[in-house]
Amino acid sequence: MKVWVLRHGEAESHARSDAERNLTAHGREEVLRSAAHLIGQPIKAIIASPYVRAQQTAQLVREALGFEPGVRTEPWLTPDCSPLQVLDKLDTDDNVLLVSHQPLVGSLISFLQHGHLRQPHPMSTASLAELEGDFPLAGLMSLNSVKNP
Secondary structure, three states, X not given: OEEEEXXXXXXXXXXXXXXXXXXXXXXXXXXXXXXXXXXXXXXXXXXXXXXXXXXXXXXXXXXXXXXXXXXXEOHHHOOOOOHHXXXXXXXXXXXXXXXXXXXXXXXXXXXXXXXXXXXXXXXOOOOEEEEEOOOOOOOOOEEEEEEOO
């Protein structure tokens, strides 16, 4: 199975709340550059944080790929959620694209690759990581690549 982890594109610095921050024009361009790396990949689901910038990122990727199913929105992909919680929810999905935020994306990649949270993987806006393994379990996935826009 493969898991792709995409951090949202650059977002506005201010909004009424963190959850309401929109992508900037530069952020949309970053996302489209990262989406190009997903063309032809066997993605079965796009799952995104409910935050506006993650939803916008997921929709841009969906449109760029011509992905027919809708984006699935999950509250367990917000910035302060636990990688353990994400893994618990992922056990029924394979070949998924997760669209989320720091610090969750860096911690999740480290947890899947190394089995611990001590060294979160650095992820810039719109960075895309590809992990592969038999199951989405702590320490049992290999990090194939990280692409920065």
